[in-house]
Amino acid sequence: MENYLNLEKLSNDLKNLFQNQNQNENQKESYFDFEIICEQNKTSFKTHKSILSSRSQYFKSLFKSKMKEYQENKLILKDVSSSILFSILNYFYSGKIEINLENAIEILIFSSKYLIDELIEISSNFIKNNFQFETIVDVLKLSESMNFNQLLDSCYKFISKNFDKFIKTSFFLELEENHLNSILINDGIEINEFELFQSIIKWGKYKSNINQISNVIEKIRFIDFPNEKLGDILKEDLIPNQISQKLIQFQKLQNQNDGNELDQFIKKENQNSLIFKTRIKLSEIIQENKDINKLKEWINDNEFFSKMKKGFSAKRDGFDSQKWHKSCDDKGKTLVIIKTKDNFIFGGFTQVGFKPSKRGIWIQDENAFIFSFRNDKNDRKPEKFPIIEEKKEDAIYSRENLGPLFSNAIYLNSDLQPGYSNFGYTYNLPDGIEYRTDEARNYLAGSYSEWVVDELETFFI
DSSP states (O other): OOOOOOHHHHHHHHHHHHHHHHHOTTOOOOOOOEEEEETTTTEEEEEOHHHHHHHOHHHHHHHHHTOHHHHHTEEEESSSOHHHHHHHHHHHHHSOOOOOTTTHHHHHHHHHHTTOHHHHHHHHHHHHHTOOHHHHHHHHHHHHHTTOHHHHHHHHHHHHHTHHHHTTSGGGGGOOHHHHHHHHTOTTOOOOHHHHHHHHHHHHHHHTOHHHHHHHHTTSOGGGSOHHHHHHHHHTTOSOHHHHHHHHHHHHHHHTTOHHHHHHHHHHHTTTOSTTSOOOOOOSSOOOHHHHHHHHHHHOOHHHHHHOEEEEEHHHHOSOHHHHHHHHTTOSSEEEEEEETTOOEEEEEESSOOOOOSSOEEEOOTTOEEEEEEOTTTTOOOEEEEBOGGGGGGSEEEOTTSOOBBTTTBEEOTTSOEEEOOTTSSBOOOTTOOTTSHHHHTTTTSSSSOOOEEEEEEEEO
């Protein structure tokens, strides 16, 4: 015995059954038992109760209850256009529907009201895959009003992912306060915080509501502002007095160069406020705010932090020195962070950056330094190790078949694996540790050469 399956013919036959009756005025035979009328233009569609009830829980309940519409074999719809109604009824019969940017939202609304689960999923997925700045706020508001929670979440994710571009459009101004607050509490959005502040001011003026501006400004991370910009906005009296006083205290502690007191101040404020909680997520390696703030303190360049991007990840882009150099050469200021399989975290920063070279070149940088964050063997705190003054000409070494080299303190081969770590020749060792001792060699990575890079990330503007 053989089974034959021809779904395409079945679909076409049912489609023709519906379309021939509803598009051919001369069609005399009628096998239909229910009529749906679009009130907008009095268009009538002949259908079958059995088809409707099998395709929509709404119609199934309507016919089961034997209400007026069931008795009269007629339903009048006021909230849909005839073209959308035709498309959906045609889908009931054929299982086929064309969804595009013009009709997707209407189909979603109708499907939600009349409990057509398949079309809710199909139209929602189409909308999610075709988000545009021009319509995203409308979709966001619709999703919220109709409890489309998955679509709502996708709207927020799209806006957050593209927030740096979205704030520069006029569509940003259409966001409501609650939408903006929901986005700004997200630590993961990548944004220049000062540009965000300027856009919020424009948004507030557009909304003509001072209270709304104040509520939203509380979500801005002023700690990520360039120092000179922070001073400028304090002079212009653009922010609530309570926040201004905290920012003035923050600047005062910064100028005193008292790292411990500043850390305590930030820690205390972060218990009840977002303004000193950095939004900058450096990497998958360094995520804790205290470690990010320590890096910011060492590099002392807020512009670099506000504009930098992750230009290379070994896990993402490959453990290959040539790929690293292709992505990271000629970038100027460069931050390298390394994590080993044994959970040692260290790296280096150069003001000058690496250069393309096949044979290899030494690069001078009097401001270069290396650092250590997590050292499970001796439990040391995060430390910065500046270049030794007389060794500044050998701060970094660049060669295409080697990884990023901070002299011989961090030496990586072509597969971005060690190498070795011979700490102390070019960069200052911690007090009490002597060069060429096992303690010096093991300090950064736990051993001289028997360590394995788990991830290497590189950041630049």
